[in-house]
Amino acid sequence: MxxxxxxxxxxxxxxxxxxxxxxxxxxxxxxxxxxxxxxxxxxxxxxxxxxxxxxxxxxxEPEDAPRKRRTATRKEEAKTSDTEMDYPKEHVEAVQRIKKCKDYYEVLGVDKEATDSDIKKAYKKLALQLHPDKNKTPGAAEAFKAIGNAVATLTDPTKRKQYDMYGSEEERLQQQGRHGHGRGGFHEYNYTRGFEADITAEELFNMFFGGGFPSQNVYVRRGGRWQRTGENHNQVRGEHAGSYSLLLQMLPILLLIAISMMSSLFISEPIYSLLANSKFSVPKETQNLKIPYYVKENFHTEYQGSLRRLEMSVEEEYITNLRHACIREKSYRESMVWKARSYGDSVLYAKSQKIRMPSCETLQELQAKA
Structure with missing residues (x-):
């Protein structure tokens, strides 16, 4: 029994x-x-x-010790309450929610079957809400870092698989009961379980919202602490100073070899240009779509090929450039609309709807002519 x-x-x-x-x-x-x-x-x-x-x-303890502790607790609670009153309710609730999370899936508000698209979409929504420039609530910076670590881990197939292997909260408690002894015999739960992004939360944000990675300020973890990649640049340069010195001495010879190889593989200049410059200064126009292009002064005497075929090449290149420009214009407009909706900013939304897309308009006109 x-x-x-x-x-x-x-x-x-x-x-x-x-x-x-x-x-x-x-x-x-x-x-x-x-x-x-x-x-x-x-x-x-x-x-x-x-x-x-x-x-x-x-x-x-003295008889009045419990009373003093209760008084101190009340003061701390009152202080916390007064502090929270200074910040928007949704900001405070967002930070407090993440503090209570047990794993990265809960941090982002997705389930374990979520796709990369679901994870990135959840991150974008939370990032705009928790970014330190917008959310000044105490703990917002830590919450912002938490969602950055979460998306960096869960969108990496290898890291996500390793993260999932650690098991549920219930299994962790069982292991803690058998083997875990921290301060005072116990330790608190840490949902990161050692999984952190190799870059800063701010750089992740820039990547998702078009800022890109600063090439000289990418952070990596070395020796248990964050470092800019540039911090070790001088050290590496010192270690390879001898190699660089030898390379500099051989540089003139290498340049001569490169020039001789380029001369043997010399490719003639193009026949036309879509932009006017010192070499291509004579303006022309295609007969079909009326696309402007420029040729050299000796074009009529030097060019022996088919003019119709040349103009078809001009039109094809021009339309291809327009399509790429149109894609960039649409992407920019959609990102501004999405940002306005996320912030609930009606003024920004109205402005984003009025953003012109000249390349797309020109492309539509040419397609109508064709």
Missing amino acids: MEGNKDEAERCIELAERFIVEGRHDKAERFLLKAEKLYPTQKAKDLLDHLSKNSHQKCA
Whole structure:
């Protein structure tokens, strides 16, 4: 019969450990006593001894110590309440939600079956809400870093697989009960479990919203701390100073070799240009779509090919350039519309709707002619 109660007793011990970490010693003691009745273990006895020692220490305190602690707690709560009143409610709630999360999926608000697209979409929404430039709530910077770590880990197939292998919160508690001993015999849960991005949260934000990665300010983890890649530049340069010196000495010879190879593989200049310059200064226009282009002054005497074929090449290149420009214009306009909707900014939304797309308009006109 006692063996049948073993699982229930272990569950009571796990709950007691939680309550000890939370400082709710009375509840912890009740669950430990229950565990002892169900299935006596040395671990439950040790935890009861731990609670008993803490209880004796409290008894040795002055009589007014509990009152002073309660007063200090009330002051701290009042201070926290007053501080939170200075910030928008949705900002405070967003930060507090992430503080309570147990894993990266919960941080981003997605399930474990979420696709890369779902994860990135969730990150973009949270990033605009938690960015330190907008959200000044205490803890917002840590929350912003948390969502950055989350998207960097979960969009990397290898890291995501490794992260998922660590198991659920329940499994972690079981391991903690058997092997985990931190400060005071217990440790708090850390949902990162050692998984952090190789770049800063700000650089991740810039990548998602068009800022790109600053080439000289990319952060990586070395020796357990964040470093700019540029911090080791001088050190690396010192280590390879001898190689660089040798390379500089050989540079004139290498240049001569390169020039001779280029001369042997010389390719003639193009026949036309879509932009006027010193070499292509004579304006012309295609007969079909009236596309302007420029040729050299000696074009009529030097060019022996088909003019119609040349003009078809001009029109094809011109339309290809227009299509690429149109894609960039549409992408910019859509990003501004999405940003306005995310912020709930009606003025920005109205402006984004009026953004002109000249390349797209020109492309439509040419397609109508064709």
